[in-house]
Amino acid sequence: MGIRLQEGNDQICWSLDGERDFxxxxxxxxxxxxxxxxxxxxxxxxxxxxxxxxxFAWRVMLDQLPTRYNLSCRGMEIKSILCPTCGVxxxxxxxxxxxxxxxxxxxxxxxxWCNISMxxxxxxxxxxxxxxxxxxxxxxxxxxxxxxxxxxxxxWRFRNSVLFDAGRMRKSDIVHNIILLSFSxxxxxxxxxxxxxxx
Ligand SMILES: [Zn+2]
Numbered sequence: 001m002g003i004r005l006q007e008g009n010d011q012i013c014w015s016l017d018g019e020r021d022f023x024x025x026x027x028x029x030x031x032x033x034x035x036x037x038x039x040x041x042x043x044x045x046x047x048x049x050x051x052x053x054x055x056f057a058w059r060v061m062l063d064q065l066p067t068r069y070n071l072s073c074r075g076m077e078i079k080s081i082l083c084p085t086c087g088v089x090x091x092x093x094x095x096x097x098x099x100x101x102x103x104x105x106x107x108x109x110x111x112x113w114c115n116i117s118m119x120x121x122x123x124x125x126x127x128x129x130x131x132x133x134x135x136x137x138x139x140x141x142x143x144x145x146x147x148x149x150x151x152x153x154x155x156w157r158f159r160n161s162v163l164f165d166a167g168r169m170r171k172s173d174i175v176h177n178i179i180l181l182s183f184s185x186x187x188x189x190x191x192x193x194x195x196x197x198x199x
Pocket of ligand 1: 085
């Protein structure tokens with residue numbers, strides 16, 4: 001193969017996606033296109049939420065959170081696989097974040113706050129796919145992605161508080177905290193997104 005040398009200064013260019021300049025979004029598209037071909041789930045990285053929440057979301061999408069059911073499937077001996085929040089259902093990921101009475105009540109309140117009249121689903125992937133269909137106008141899509149992430153994050157934190165912190169987090173504060181957290185992430189972590197309490 002012949003090498004053609006050109007006049008000019010040396011420069012570094014990114015050759016993976018033909019864009020020449022490196023970008024996280026381009027790399028993500030590349031990973032989705034070539035490494036996740038067997039999965040219909042793309043990667044999700046939302047700049048408007050903290051890194052730890054993105055990592056949390058990734059674990060949710062892969063069903064890798066240490067729910068009691070998942071721990072028992074991995075051979076860990078645990079006293080009960082019942083949900084620590086309600087004590088009724090088996091604590092699978094879907095139960096913990098969406099299907100338990102507690103999670104449903106939280107989501108109902110979030111739906112009401114966001115004026116959503118339909119049931120979107122009982123998994124994070126369904127929520128995420130629904131968000132992907134929303135218009136980007138007025139950052140509607142981003143806002144709903146952030147609100148969904150804040151909701152899952154707070155429900156999981158509440159569950160951990162019940163298990164490891166003697167339930168110090170109050171159930172009645174959860175929805176209020178989700179609203180505060182969503183507003184704070186959108187207002188302070190994303191310069192392009194203008195939010196006000198009216199939104
Ligand atoms: Zn439960």
